[in-house]
Amino acid sequence: xxxxxxxxxxxxxxxxxxxxxxxxxxxxxxxxxxxxxxxxxxxxxxxxxxxxxxxxxxxxxxxxxxxxxxxxxxxxxxxxxxxxxxxxxxxxxxxxxxxxxxxxxxxxxxxxxxxxxxxxxxxxxxxxxxxxxxxxxxxxxxxxxxxxxxxxxxxxxxxxxxxxxxxxxxxxxxxxxxxxxxxxxxxxxxxxxxxxxxxxxxxxxxxxxxxxxxxxxxxxxxxxxxxxxxxxxxxxxxxxxxxxxxxxxxxxxxxxxxxxxxxxxxxxxxxxxxxxxxxxxxxxxxxxxxxxxxxxxxxxxxxxxxxxxxxxxxxxxxxxx
Amino acid sequence: xxxxxxxxxxxxxxxxxxxxxxxxxxxxxxxxxxxxxxxxxxxxxxxxxxxxxxxxxxxxxxxxxxxxxxxxxxxxxxxxxxxxxxxxxxxxxxxxxxxxxxxxxxxxxxxxxxxxxxxxxxxxxxxxxxxxxxxxxxxxxxxxxxxxxxxxxxxxxxxxxxxxxxxxxxxxxxxxxxxxxxxxxxxxxxxxxxxxxxxxxxxxxxxxxxxxxxxxxxxxxxxxxxxxxxxxxxxxxxxxxxxxxxxxxxxxxxxxxxxxxxxxxxxxxx
Numbered sequence: 001x002x003x004x005x006x007x008x009x010x011x012x013x014x015x016x017x018x019x020x021x022x023x024x025x026x027x028x029x030x031x032x033x034x035x036x037x038x039x040x041x042x043x044x045x046x047x048x049x050x051x052x053x054x055x056x057x058x059x060x061x062x063x064x065x066x067x068x069x070x071x072x073x074x075x076x077x078x079x080x081x082x083x084x085x086x087x088x089x090x091x092x093x094x095x096x097x098x099x100x101x102x103x104x105x106x107x108x109x110x111x112x113x114x115x116x117x118x119x120x121x122x123x124x125x126x127x128x129x130x131x132x133x134x135x136x137x138x139x140x141x142x143x144x145x146x147x148x149x150x151x152x153x154x155x156x157x158x159x160x161x162x163x164x165x166x167x168x169x170x171x172x173x174x175x176x177x178x179x180x181x182x183x184x185x186x187x188x189x190x191x192x193x194x195x196x197x198x199x200x201x202x203x204x205x206x207x208x209x210x211x212x213x214x215x216x217x218x219x220x221x222x223x224x225x226x227x228x229x230x231x232x233x234x235x236x237x238x239x240x241x242x243x244x245x246x247x248x249x250x251x252x253x254x255x256x257x258x259x260x261x262x263x264x265x266x267x268x269x270x271x272x273x274x275x276x277x278x279x280x281x282x283x284x285x286x287x288x289x290x291x292x293x294x295x296x297x298x299x300x301x302x303x304x305x306x307x308x309x310x311x312x313x314x315x316x317x318x319x320x321x
Numbered sequence: 322x323x324x325x326x327x328x329x330x331x332x333x334x335x336x337x338x339x340x341x342x343x344x345x346x347x348x349x350x351x352x353x354x355x356x357x358x359x360x361x362x363x364x365x366x367x368x369x370x371x372x373x374x375x376x377x378x379x380x381x382x383x384x385x386x387x388x389x390x391x392x393x394x395x396x397x398x399x400x401x402x403x404x405x406x407x408x409x410x411x412x413x414x415x416x417x418x419x420x421x422x423x424x425x426x427x428x429x430x431x432x433x434x435x436x437x438x439x440x441x442x443x444x445x446x447x448x449x450x451x452x453x454x455x456x457x458x459x460x461x462x463x464x465x466x467x468x469x470x471x472x473x474x475x476x477x478x479x480x481x482x483x484x485x486x487x488x489x490x491x492x493x494x495x496x497x498x499x500x501x502x503x504x505x506x507x508x509x510x511x512x513x514x515x516x517x518x519x520x521x522x523x524x525x526x527x528x529x530x531x532x533x534x535x536x537x538x539x540x541x542x543x544x545x546x547x548x549x550x551x552x553x554x555x556x557x558x559x560x561x562x563x564x565x566x567x568x569x570x571x572x573x574x575x576x577x578x579x580x581x582x583x584x585x586x587x588x589x590x591x
Contacts, residue, residue, distance in 0.1 A: 034450065058446060061480070066473035069436045073429065073443025077375065077451045081443075096433060097470070101440055105422040105430050 004158075006151045006182035012175035016045025016114055018150035019171050022157045023049035023082070027056065033080040033110075033161060036071050038064050044084045044114040045171060068094035071109045072101035080108050080161060087113035087129035091136055091168065103139045103166045110160050114171040117257030118290045118298040119207050121174060128290030134262025136168045137235045143188060144234040145169040146264070148209035149179045152232060155186035163188060170206060174295035177210045179230075191238040197227035200313055200320070201245035201252050205231045205264045208255035208283070208304065215309035226313060234264050239275075242268055246276040251320040253281045253312045257304055260284035279319050281312045324529050327397065328358040329590045332558045333583055334393035334406055339572075340579040342389075342410035345418070346570030347562060350390035352493040352526070352553040353382075353460060357394045359532040360458055369399040372425040376455050379444050381429040383437020383471075384462030384491060385419040386570060392416055392424075400426035435468025437461065438488055442478050445486035445546070454485075456540075461490045464497075466507040478546040479518030486546040487539045488519075491526060493555035495566050511550055519548040526551025559585055 004025055007013050023035065023046060034056045035041070041050045041057075050057050058074070060067035064085055071081035083090065090113040091098070102109045113132070120128040137144045143165055147153035153171065160167040179194070194209070195216050204212035209230045216226035227249050229241060245252055252272060254265035265282030272278060285302045299305050322330060331354050339345035361367070365378040382391050389409060396403040401424075408414030415424055419432025429440045441459035448455040465471045478486055490510065494501045501507065515521045520542045524531040532551070539547030555569065556562030559582040574582075 058450075060477060063473035063477065065435075065470040066439045066442070066477050069439030069470065070443030070446065070474070070477070073381070073440035073445075073457075074447040074450075076379070076428070076444055077447035077453065079447065079450060097436055097439070100430055100433050101436050 004154050006154070007178045009178050009181050011178045013150035013178055014045070014175050015147060015150055015153045015172040018153040019045035019112065019157070020048040022154040024052055026158065026161070027053050032078070033082050034058055036060060036067050036081045036083040038062055038067050038085045038089065040085050043086060044112070046084050064089040064094040065097050068097035069101040072105065072107045075107045075109050080110060082110045082112060084112045086115040086127060087132050087170070088115065088127060091129065091132040095135055099139050103142050106141055107166060108164050110167045110169065112169045112171055114173055116170050116172060116206065118285060118302050118304070119172055119174050119257050119295050120290070121295045121298065122292050124292040125289040130259045130285050130290060131262070132170070133234055133256070133258050133264055134266070137267060141165060142235065143167040145188065145232060146205045146234055147186070147232055148206060148230050149176055151178055151180045151182065151184060152186050155184065156232065159186055159188050172207055174207070176207055179210055179213065186232065189233045189236045189238055191241040192230040192232065193227065193241065194230055195226065195228040197225040198249060199225045200317060201227040201229060201249045202255060202309060202313065203229045203231050203242070203245065203252060203268055204255040205234065207257050211304070211306045212255055212309055214306035215313065218306060218310050219313055224313065224317065231264060234267055237267055237271055239271060242271050243276055246272050246278045251279045251316050253283060253309065253316055255283040255304070255309055258284050260286055279316055281316045283309060283312055324358060324362060326590050327362055328355050328529070329558065329586050331358060331390060331393045331397065333586050334396065334403065335389040336559070336574070336579060336582050338389050338392065338406040338409040340574045341407045343573045344410060344571040345389050346386040347572065347574070348495065348555040348565070348568035348570060349384060349387040349462060349491070349493065351557045351559060351562065352555050353384070353387045353491045354390045354557070355527045355529060356460060356489055356491060356532055356551055357390055359529055359536065361394045361398055363533055364536050365458065369426065372400060376453055378455055379428040379441070379457045381431065381437045381441040381457065381459045382420055383431050383434065383459055383465050385431030387462070388420050391420065395426040398426070434462070434464045435470035437465065438471050438474035441486055441488070442474050442483060445478070445483040446481060448485055449483065456485045456487065459486070459488045461488055463492055463494060463501045466490065466510065467505050475514055475517045475519070482518070482544050483546045484543050487536065487549065488546065489549045489551055491551055491553050493553045495555045495564070495569060497569055499566065514548045518545060520545040521548045521550065523550045524552070526553035527557055558589070
């Protein structure tokens with residue numbers, strides 16, 4: 001592959017841009033994947049690949065159920081379909097096709113979707129996918145990946161092509177601060193401890209990771225030592241890292257741009273409650289539909305900012321005492 | 322055994338397996354038996370001793386509930402022992418109630434109607450993309466034609482001009498609760514599918530020669546996928562099951578019902 005061009009820490013980059021970059025870069029080295037598109041390559045970030053490798057794009061028009069089941073059949077010939085569309089269509093409209101025609105026969109298909117959570121912004125409730133983690137992680141044998149920044153997305157995409165199993169990956173939309181430098185190694189099923197701390201752990205995923213780091217800096221000034229963990233694989237869960245958080249810090253706040261029901265927080269609490277119960281607080285969208293607005297306005301509106309994380313941490317610490 | 326006797330043998334094995342399972346769908350299995358017979362014994366390029374051979378022709382039984390007939394065919398072709406058919410739908414056995422790719426010879430999971438043609442289309446595009454000569458056959462049922470997903474696939478196959486794809490509609494015109502005409506009529510179908518850019522052919526789905534000829538014609542027309550409307554009779558070959566909704570499934574066959582059915586079929590095979 002062309003040496004991947006990573007972004008500098010602190011830059012603000014949409015993960016969609018990273019998706020396009022890694023597709024193009026990898027395509028130069030390996031010819032064992034194609035893109036399945038449903039007329040949204042401009043929206044998912046795959047456009048640069050479509051421009052440079054048009055012969056490696058299979059176009060399905062706006063008919064995602066067909067695209068998904070076709071990806072299952074196509075994979076039988078040893079070429080990996082990278083299926084890309086907006087998450088509402090990819091994970092929800094074509095959910096049964098993914099489950100029955102891809103996951104059940106354990107076919108090697110990678111579903112990479114954009115337009116996640118309220119981060120989607122002005123398009124509003126119908127486009128804002130707030131239920132994908134709940135429905136995708138409940139499908140057996142399916143790997144669920146949520147990169148935190150543009151650099152991590154590129155590493156994650158390389159990793160998911162290396163494993164022979166169905167994968168769902170989230171691609172964030174709004175420009176997000178780059179957290180990881182080029183030395184960061186994404187590993188499927190492995191969480192990253194970004195900051196160590198002893199009072200409490202914030203386990204965050206996707207756009208919430210940068211906000212969790214911000215929160216930990218604010219709290220540090222108040223004398224609260226916060227461990228920050230980036231959980232970029234929701235399934236399989238990094239049990240060891242979660243268990244360490246529970247045992248060593250005694251309280252866990254989770255943060256995700258997703259419904260509080262069934263998502264990453266639920267995955268963590270399922271494990272924690274059965275293995276080492278500690279006080280927890282799940283931050284996310286409180287079982288509501290989204291709405292229009294800019295991403296940062298919506299984060300404020302739905303309670304997904306660093307300040308909201310700080311408040312949750314302080315609240316939980318009181319209960320922990 | 323000639324082809325006709327093979328088809329009858331398949332019907333017998335299929336009914337026996339449903340009898341031992343105490344559930345299953347005899348009506349649709351019997352209506353598709355002749356189509357499967359011609360495909361596996363005359364048409365498809367396959368290697369039963371190498372089920373995953375990448376250049377093989379592929380079969381997607383979209384009407385997955387008719388799998389007892391497919392399992393019987395696979396057993397007779399040698400994919401697994403005929404005696405295994407008695408394990409259909411059993412807890413400690415691999416012959417699932419609907420097709421599962423873990424079963425030797427099964428190319429696609431099905432049972433949830435509407436997804437078969439898309440999977441077959443994906444295979445056809447995959448074969449073309451990898452420059453392989455493999456052809457893909459998809460068997461649809463009446464219920465598949467009521468699912469929106471099937472029509473997405475019809476549109477896309479016409480658009481992509483996948484002439485290595487053949488869809489065969491086993492149209493017995495009876496569905497779970499009533500006739501197709503009363504529940505949700507999708508006819509006329511030839512005109513609709515033609516309009517999406519398919520080469521369409523209409524035959525009797527129990528006439529082995531007509532089935533074979535239609536498959537040959539499908540192969541000869543370049544630049545278009547082929548759609549074969551096979552007019553069939555639900556429960557074909559067993560007089561008391563023919564054209565009866567009751568035998569759609571999932572029924573428990575009584576001893577005397579199996580006995581009578583097998584006698585009729587044996588008489589036919591001489």
